[in-house]
Amino acid sequence: MQEKAEQVLETPRAAGLAGVVFALLLAAAIVLMRLGIPEGADALTAPGFTDSARRQAVRTALALVPFAGIFFLWFVGAVRAHIGEGEDRFLATVFLGSGLVFTATLFGAAAAAAAVLSVAHPAGTAPQPAAWDFGRHLGYTLMTEYAMRMAAVFACSMSVIGHRLRVLPRWLSLLGLLTALTLLVVASSVPWSELVFPAWSLVLSVYVILATGRARPRTAANA
Template sequence: MEQHGQQVLETPRAAGLAGVVFALLLAAAIVLVRLGIPEGAAAAGTPGFTDSAQRKALRTALTLVPFAGIFFLWFVGAVRAHVGAVEDKFLATVFLGSGLVYTATMFGSAAAAAAVLSVGHPTGTAPQLPTWDFGRHLAYTLMAYATRMAAVFVCSMSVIGRRLGALPRWLSALGFLTALTLLFVASSVRWAELVFPAWSLVLSVYIILARGRAGTRTAEHP
């Protein structure tokens, strides 16, 4: 029985480490995708992938995305374990649903980027301009949708954490600020989507530290 209780305490803390890994993988993937597939005036009317560095950056990003999605699901589990039972089924459904839709949309964006890469063969040749523009816009449009879902995920988590007292005020306020940035700023400011992995990293570290303190108190007062 004691071993079972120990597992209940340790599993969320271990899953919290998955949130750290997810944040680092997602940030790296976003940076590599933006370097591999330029956006805006720099890419308009100019098919890419004639540079081998662009191909390598995008291939690396596409390798990281599936692992980022896997660790994100573990991160969602860690957050749910930290928060505990949520009586408000509406918020709980929005939180879980937005996380799942975000994962699916992120995979879709990666698939679109992979399609852009596949039409650039052989190495050193550029895809046709219509194909390049279509794939590039599709990849970034799906990324924009994923960013909105990330905003819903962050906002619902911040509301739940604030209502249940599972998160401190500063972390809830940081979550609301992150959600607003993802909703209204990320679409017009490049690299703004990096605030989501940054928030995930901060939340993961907080959960790890909180579970560590809880485990210490339990050991001192069984």
């Protein structure tokens, strides 16, 4: 029985650690992508491909995205295992589905950014305006219009499940709902607002780690 209890307690700790790594990787990728591939009127001249530092920023962001996706999937699986059989099937389906679609859409945005980068050959030259505009708009549309809205559904469903099962405090559930509202309403129109999602993930992960640390001594004492 003691061994089984220890195994159960390892799951939320793993979820917290995976969530921390995911949040840091995603935030870094978003920042580097924003800096490397600008958005708006200033981007019409494709300055990112006449500056080697910006090209390197995009390459670094693209290298981080697959690992961010891997840690996010681990985070989702570990959190579901921690919630256990008490979760509502409807909310659990929405939670899992939104997480999977978010990951797939994030990878699609990264692939679009990679396509933009590939047309900047040789180094130091700008791509054709049509190719630049298409790839840039595709990447940002996938990230801000679709991936962030799936992230909003993920945050909302997680907050509701956490509140119903009392595995999250009220303030953290409200923070998740506020994060979801922000991503739904302003993510597509306010630059850098997508950083709200990794920030929320980081807070949630740190709470899971701290809560697990408090639960471990109590379980050991009961055993």
